[in-house]
Amino acid sequence: MKRGILNREELLAGLNEAQREAVTTTSGPLLILAGAGSGKTRVITHRIAYLMAMGEEPESILALTFTNKAAQEMRERVMHLLGQGWRRSPFLSTFHSFGLWVLRRFAHHMDYSLDFNVYDDSDQLVVVRDILKELNVDDKRFTPRGVLAAMSRARVAQGDPDELAAEGDWERVVAQVYQQYREFLRLHNAVDFDDLILLPLKLLEEDELVRNFLQKRFCYIMVDEYQDTNTPQYRIVRIMAEKHRNLCVVGDDDQAIYSWRGADVRNIFLFERDFPEAKVVRLEENYRSTQTILEVAWHVVKENTLRKEKRLYTSKPKGEPVVLYVARDERDEANYVASKIQELSRERPLSHFAVFYRTNAQSRPLEETLARRGISYRVVGGLRFYDRREVKDVVAYLRLVENPDDVLAFRRVVNVPRRGIGDKTVERVL
Ligand SMILES: Nc1ncnc2c1ncn2[C@@H]1O[C@H](COP(=O)(O)OP(=O)(O)OP(=O)(O)O)[C@@H](O)[C@H]1O
Numbered sequence: 001m002k003r004g005i006l007n008r009e010e011l012l013a014g015l016n017e018a019q020r021e022a023v024t025t026t027s028g029p030l031l032i033l034a035g036a037g038s039g040k041t042r043v044i045t046h047r048i049a050y051l052m053a054m055g056e057e058p059e060s061i062l063a064l065t066f067t068n069k070a071a072q073e074m075r076e077r078v079m080h081l082l083g084q085g086w087r088r089s090p091f092l093s094t095f096h097s098f099g100l101w102v103l104r105r106f107a108h109h110m111d112y113s114l115d116f117n118v119y120d121d122s123d124q125l126v127v128v129r130d131i132l133k134e135l136n137v138d139d140k141r142f143t144p145r146g147v148l149a150a151m152s153r154a155r156v157a158q159g160d161p162d163e164l165a166a167e168g169d170w171e172r173v174v175a176q177v178y179q180q181y182r183e184f185l186r187l188h189n190a191v192d193f194d195d196l197i198l199l200p201l202k203l204l205e206e207d208e209l210v211r212n213f214l215q216k217r218f219c220y221i222m223v224d225e226y227q228d229t230n231t232p233q234y235r236i237v238r239i240m241a242e243k244h245r246n247l248c249v250v251g252d253d254d255q256a257i258y259s260w261r262g263a264d265v266r267n268i269f270l271f272e273r274d275f276p277e278a279k280v281v282r283l284e285e286n287y288r289s290t291q292t293i294l295e296v297a298w299h300v301v302k303e304n305t306l307r308k309e310k311r312l313y314t315s316k317p318k319g320e321p322v323v324l325y326v327a328r329d330e331r332d333e334a335n336y337v338a339s340k341i342q343e344l345s346r347e348r349p350l351s352h353f354a355v356f357y358r359t360n361a362q363s364r365p366l367e368e369t370l371a372r373r374g375i376s377y378r379v380v381g382g383l384r385f386y387d388r389r390e391v392k393d394v395v396a397y398l399r400l401v402e403n404p405d406d407v408l409a410f411r412r413v414v415n416v417p418r419r420g421i422g423d424k425t426v427e428r429v430l
């Protein structure tokens with residue numbers, strides 16, 4: 001049976017000095033401040049393996065992060081370090097799947113039955129759209145998406161949407177929708193994505209049994225991409241870590257990209273307030289970029305006011321200079337990019353090139369230009385797998401098999417494929 005390199009010395013050999021300090025500081029709160037490509041995820045994964053090499057129980061280790069992609073990466077890298085043959089594994093997941101796990105375990109503490117549904121974005125939209133229709137409000141002013149976003153913002157900010165009502169017309173309607181929305185979800189034994197964070201938090205805060213269980217179970221808690229956590233997520237880990245106080249967060253305030261969904265860089269400062277005894281380790285050696293690129297990046301981010309000072313360096317060579325091209329318009333920009341790729345692709349394969357843009361709409365001129373010049377390309381991202389219509393239809397059928405009372409799933413596929421069932425008929429049935 002292959003056991004991976006769970007030997008302390010070998011685990012530490014591939015780390016620089018600061019990384020090693022972060023990995024071996026296993027007890028007490030730890031704040032790791034680090035820049036892009038400085039080995040943050042490497043530290044988390046090695047720290048997990050190190051704890052196991054020291055004989056800690058895998059089940060007592062919890063590592064959380066924000067996106068599915070980051071969680072997947074973390075899982076793969078830990079599995080690689082551990083090797084085959086481990087029956088028990090540490091708990092590595094996103095905040096949302098962790099929340100789901102807690103809720104499935106303790107649903108009965110919240111008067112949900114165990115087989116509750118999780119509504120995704122499009123389910124939520126259907127519910128909100130129906131409520132708005134019934135309330136008969138101006139559908140230009142109150143779009144389902146706008147109202148849904150306002151509800152979510154208020155909830156994440158811990159302002160109860162009910163309290164919004166005091167603020168004005170618009171807010172009053174949002175509060176009203178929210179109330180009916182909650183009733184609908186309750187009635188259908190369903191929770192939404194925000195609930196996956198907010199309900200476990202409520203359990204932790206108010207239910208001693210749950211709190212004791214989670215505090216006891218997870219002796220070591222780690223958070224990667226800490227800068228992207230929002231306040232409720234921070235409170236979840238803070239409460240869970242109250243007992244053992246072995247909380248390690250790894251973050252880069254310069255990379256905070258989720259402020260629009262309530263993530264708050266100030267959580268880094270909150271951590272220092274709540275865990276004053278925390279040790280701080282800075283990772284400043286970058287393994288991904290040339291010195292020139294690091295310097296350009298530093299000159300841009302140093303203008304940010306709320307940030308922790310850190311300056312990346314690398315032992316790599318200086319590298320090519322960075323070019324700033326100011327284009328006249330999007331056509332000019334696309335032409336410039338395409339010409340550069342044509343010129344440079346004489347020496348290297350197209351797979352070595354990447355073009356970034358800020359919003360999806362900007363891909364169009366680029367795609368057109370590349371296609372016209374016969375440069376083959378692949379758009380990464382685009383519509384996510386679970387957002388594709390046919391995938392959602394199949395999932396809806398599966399949901400119905402599992403739970404014939406799932407009205408939203410029923411409505412989605414009752415006429416898919418088309419079989420002449422109109423809205424009127426559906427309304428009569430429901
Ligand atoms: N001490 C080291 N020696 C050699 N390579 C390293 C070392 N530390 C990190 N690396 C390499 O640098 C790259 C970046 O590491 P990692 O993904 O852990 O960084 P990160 O800080 O999490 O990056 P990001 O900001 O993208 O999340 C990886 O390819 C990793 O293998």
Ligand SMILES: [Mg+2]
Nearest residue numbers: 040041042224
């Ligand atoms: Mg990382």
